[in-house]
Amino acid sequence: MRIQMMTREVQWSSALDNLIRQKFGELTIEMLREEIYLKYGINIPELLILHRAEELGLIEKAIKDLERNKKPSYLKSQKVWLQGAETIRIKGDVTIPAKEFIPYNIIVLGNFFSKEEVAIRGGIHVKGDAVIGPKNGIGKSIVVGGDLVIGEDTIIGNCVDARGSIYVAKGVVIGMAKEGGGLVSGKTVYIEPGALGKTKVYAVEGVKVVDSIRRVLPERLRVTDVWKV
Known part of the structure; x- marks a missing residue:
């Protein structure tokens, strides 16, 4: 279902809070967003739903599971360890499946790929390249040592910084509410029309507007099983 007119500020009511409490562990973030829209006519970004779930104390269980060494299936083959209270460090490349919810910050000592509709509560720090799938929600910042692809309609809570080039698809939003924003590239930023809005962009080698970043x-970034290019 395609939902329009997304709001960035929400007046949380007891009814909304109760719905989140009831459905947070049962539905994906995308499905929960759609249910809120159907019941209340409010299109709330996944990031704001995650922030509210955190305020309601619904995220602690997922973090405690990791502390007990209960790794999600997509991390079974990777070496993973906690770094601080709410950050995981992953050795090697990692791919996050579609519609997955990640309740912590991620440090990746390799390349990072996410499929569509992934919601990440924290930020991402990647040593290599990163391909962010469409309709992802990243709660904080993205810092990448290589090149970065940001799929269409993805929302990033804070700022983006990459040493390499950055490829930004249409509909991408950087900076939610009071979280700030901004995008910095050590090389070139390739951007489709309709992305970023008023986001401040700095690129050492300039900004190029392209009809499609796929071209x-x-x-090496044309990862067809992660992001349809």
Whole structure:
């Protein structure tokens, strides 16, 4: 279902809170967003739902599961350890399945790929390249040592910084509410029309507006099983 007119400020009511409490562990964040829209006519970004779930104390269980070494299936083959209270450090490349919810910050000592509709409560720090799938929600910042692809309609809570080039699809929003924003590239930023809005952009080698970032992506970033290019 395609929902329009997304709001960035929400007046949380007891009814909304109760719905989140009841459905948070049962539905994906995308499905919960759609249910809120159907019941109350409010299109709330996944990031704001995650922030509210945190305020309601609904995220602590997922973190405690990791502390007990209960890793999600997509991390079974990776070496993973907690770094601080709410950050995981992953050795090697990692791919996050579609519609997955990640309740912590992520440090990846390799390349990072996420499929569609992934919601990440915290930020992402990647040593290599990163491909963010469409309709993702990243709660904080993204810092990448290589190149970065941001899929369409993705929302990033804070700022984006990459040493390499950044490829931004249409509908991408950086900076939610009071979280700030901004995008910095050590090389070139390739951007589709309709992305970023008034976000401040700095690129060492300049900004290029392209009809489709798919036409300019390096071959190694054309990961068809992660993001349809």
